[in-house]
Amino acid sequence: MSADPDLELQVKENFAAALTSLADENGLSGAGTATQGSNLLVLFSGVPKGVSITSSAITPDALLTVALDASTAATQTAAVANADLKFLFDVNASDTMAI
Numbered sequence: 218m219s220a221d222p223d224l225e226l227q228v229k230e231n232f233a234a235a236l237t238s239l240a241d242e243n244g245l246s247g248a249g250t251a252t253q254g255s256n257l258l259v260l261f262s263g264v265p266k267g268v269s270i271t272s273s274a275i276t277p278d279a280l281l282t283v284a285l286d287a288s289t290a291a292t293q294t295a296a297v298a299n300a301d302l303k304f305l306f307d308v309n310a311s312d313t314m315a316i
Contacts (some may be wrong), residue, residue, distance in 0.1 A: 219237075239251060239253055253307070254307065255307075257308065259304040262301045263299045264300045265295065265299075266298045269294040270292070270293055270302050271291060283305060283308065
């Protein structure tokens with residue numbers, strides 16, 4: 218088994234403004250002040266004990282950035298058999314039309 222196999226994940230919208238930043242949420246919502254924009258949760262389930270997964274090489278669009286949430290470790294290692302490793306990403310954008 219290779220020590221460094223790569224996995225590429227691409228996220229795209231099916232309709233405009235499905236992914237929104239905090240500024241977008243506050244501008245579009247009449248329900249009050251939003252506390253965050255959209256988040257993307259990437260879940261790897263059934264990970265064998267001892268296997269590590271690292272989030273790296275995030276390539277944003279010109280007006281869209283996706284960053285690993287501060288609550289999420291960039292490298293995670295399964296401590297038990299069939300573990301769930303969760304990576305939470307924050308969406309930020311300067312223009313909802315670009316998302």
